[in-house]
Amino acid sequence: MPAPIPLAPLDDERNRAAREAARQRVSWPANLAPETVDFKSEGYLLIAGAELDIRRAAARLAGQLPGITLVVTERSSAEEVPDLEAIWEATRALPCQVADSTLRLEGYLGRFHATLASDADAIDLALATQGRPCFDLVLDLGQRPLLALELPPPGYRATRWGTADCEQALATLPDHRGAFEAPRAVQINADLCAHSRSGQAGCTLCLDTCPADALSSQSGRVGAWIEVDAHRCHGAGSCASACPTGAIEFRLPRPAPLEHYLGELLTAYREAGGAHPVVRFLSEAHLARESAPAAGHVLDVALEELGAAGPDHWLAALAAGAGEVRLQRDAETPSTLLRQLERQHAEARELLAALGHDPARLTWLGAEADRKELDALPALAPLPPRPEASPDATKRDRLNATLAWLGRQGSPTGRRHPLPAPSPHGGMEVDAERCTLCQGCVALCPTPALSGGDDATARLAFREADCVQCGLCEAGCPEQAIRLVPGFLAAPERETRRTLKEEPAFACIRCGKPFATASTIATIQRKLADHPYFAGEARARLEMCEDCRVQDVWQELARDPERQLKV
Template sequence: MANRIPAATLDPSGAQAVKDAAYAQVSWPINLAPSSVSYHSHGDVLIVGNELEARRAAQRLRLAGTLGTISLLINTPTPPDAQLDDAAEIYRATAQLPCHQARHARVSGYLGAFQVEIDPDDGTPGINLARACIQRDCFDLLLDLGSPALLDLQLPPPGYHAVSTGSEAYEEAIKVLPESIGEFEKPRYFQINHDICAHAGRGQSGCTRCLEVCPADAVKSVKRRIESWIEIDPHLCHGAGSCTSACPTGAIQYLLPQPQRQLDFVARLLGAYRQAGGVTPVVRFCDRAWLDQESMLAAPHVLDVPLEELGAAGMEHWLAAIADGAAEVRIQRHAGLPATLSALIDEQLGQTRALLVALGHDPRRIVVIGESDTERDAPARFNCLTARGDARGNDFSARKRDRLNAVIDHLADQGRPSERREPVPSGAPFGGIEVNEAACTLCMACVAVCPTPALAGGDDHSPRLSFREADCVQCGLCDNACPEDAITLISGFLADPEQRNATRVCKEEDAFACITCGKPFATASTVASIKAKLADHPYFAGEAMRRLEMCEDCRVKDVWRDMARNPDAQLKV
């Protein structure tokens, strides 16, 4: 715009007006509510810890008068320095409560459905504690006062409170537990598209990124017949977003909001900011729960993206913001962030900065900041790149990798991309493959398991194996599935769009024609490999070996003709 006024020359009220005008035109898509999951709690609580503190907590909860049953599991001895002044009264008040002692217990479940199994010291089979105490299969709530806690999770399931006696968290739990009765709902934060999941395929193991980053242990690999599937327990999931950021194909998609709508919000916000006269905007990704009144004091050039959880945005969102006109991106880490999410952000940052360097941009355009106002409000150190026009993140039909590739291509156009393969951190979903042409038989096992369009085959008349690096997420399924060990993964990032987006032929050869009807049905190397492997098989002894050179139709006909000529051969089938 010819009349654009640099933000640095605006008075504070004018600069704030630019920011307010941008937010007035663009709204966060909070009305797109996903489906929900339900919890039902009767208020039956189990308290775990040493006997004195467990009974003391039970007495306080009984005074509330709204809970169901209260049961005790004593798994640690009472400390010798415990305050015993009120011990006699506490024991009298809680003498009728079900109480069991066991050093070892296994806990699973969530609000309204906690399964607790104890192992008796005499070696007898485990006991369902809820069945023994209250004649139910599960407890509704669990107050864990023991050290260490029964569940070692950064984000424990709803209804589970692992606290220390006398702490603020303890007092909060005593207050919250009596209120945890009835029906409760929360959003189903994710959906999974198993068709593009790179975790497993045809019995082969591949990507495990989502399994390694969930702070709630809600993501599991589940065996279904011969296949393994990624499943997310919606009752355990806290919506941290780490799995969707780590997923390289977009098989796990966040729903609060959908990634395309989040990308579209940022692109439109930046566009509205420029339209209002602002320049060099900084986009700050921050946790909505931490985005309180302090955000109103943020500098006018800082545009906030409020996330349900900080892990819900990753490489794709950060790079897209730069491509859509942000001078810098700042990810605001806070003290309450689970260690797993913090590690994921560091990992994603390392990968993202490696891409920026390879694309010819300063890696400091994307930074992680603390809770300091100085870091948050610092002026941008860089000018904005030319923003993408209409080629933004609002193509709701595009897959995650396609959206990321579009961003990378734009950044390459705006920078000086390297012409060689650049190193990336371990585990980054970028790289290529090498194919040993002498060993490859073009059996297409790799194509069958590839969850992206990276690998493709030819047809019966032109057998070939082709590869497009822009689509490869380095899941390893092709390497694991290859029966000839002909594939090797190559880590690294090709920044040059022409090299990265090109489809290259890894191997090609003539088709093998059926010796009976002339129909092409395989490659010469495939037929030769199968003949070598089945040379000693009795079914293909003698003249029967010819069947391996026939198409599937002619092979069946030849078997039936042989059986008609020699009925005794039927006994060998």
């Protein structure tokens, strides 16, 4: 790896001026008219937990909401309560149900469905207690929350009686009445999705990383697909960051405009006289809590959630001329998202090492990092900035362009590097003896990684740079001839399309049209050797194209009319 390049003392005032000039010149890629989702709440509240706690809360909220239903989910403590009689008088008229069976809760602000289910019956609590199809709000005071989610849906509040958080909830719940709207954070392009094809299961990275459980796999007659519940989505961006193909796209801001913004910001900073830039990705909430701005050479990219940017953006910032990229930890980041970011950080550092760059160009900052650590100068000089990628390129194409540029500026190792699983980088091997070139894997592949031949030649070709290791080809191969090889290949072969198997096309014995391969015909003949339809002279039909096969059947029926009675 290259040795760190010593830097001359910098004029921080000059860098601050350059940073301000860059920010004035380059606009943040905001969606000026984002699509929104609507919520409507009338204020009907469900309170669950120990009876004493839920009656205390209900007494505090009495008269402020149109309807309150109580559900006892656990035993109350044995503490002495001086105002117990007053609490009982204030809440005695409220419907109260003991959850002696399974309590199921699902939904979001304005549409929560609570069901008490047993082997014999199921009770819809909203319908039974309020005469309504659903609850609008839920206050959960139980020791074990009904919804164990890192980012629960809007309208649901899990807390404990007597805490400051509970006091804040009691003060704000009455305000959750009326019509509300929120921006739709993500969108899905099913054509790019590698989740499922032709009944085969593939990528699940987005499902594994959503801290709000807002994504689900839906299935029907046409197969399975990913669906996002926009009312439960918090816009953490982890699904879009995890998606290897760009099928899930974050809208606030969109990935391609964000990458363009990074390039424009760094260009404007350099042209304004700034030196040795560092790009810091952080959440807007963390930036708001900082008491003073960072040093002049630190260009902050504040996101609604840190997960809104991923390795494609971090590496693009280095390729655009940043000397270092820093990721700012936030104590409020959901643990699921933090684990994903840590895995992606380790992956991106291994990619840098594989391409011959110091992994120290990509670092974490602690949630409580001191000013000296925040404002440190980069240890390495920036790389030459690359030409901007096409704005119409897919996420994978943009990442490949970044990796290719970094490879040209470094010294790739020429070998395959293991990456933290699951990783969207890797190759594949094909057992040439088993493969019949049926092209089933080509049809299943959601990216251009696999391609076939032409009329004259049957071929299976593969370009590793496009492979996202979704596993659809491996799962769908009827001959079990495919094996995935995870890991990043730091060699030119990754960018080239190579032939894994090739055969001349088999020509129809009647019309001469190429329609299959010799190995495919041999496999079919072996499997159908005992089939009565292809017995005797009819065996030759297996060597005919679909048109000639039908003609041969009809001609045989014409020659022997009695056979028509057997059809």
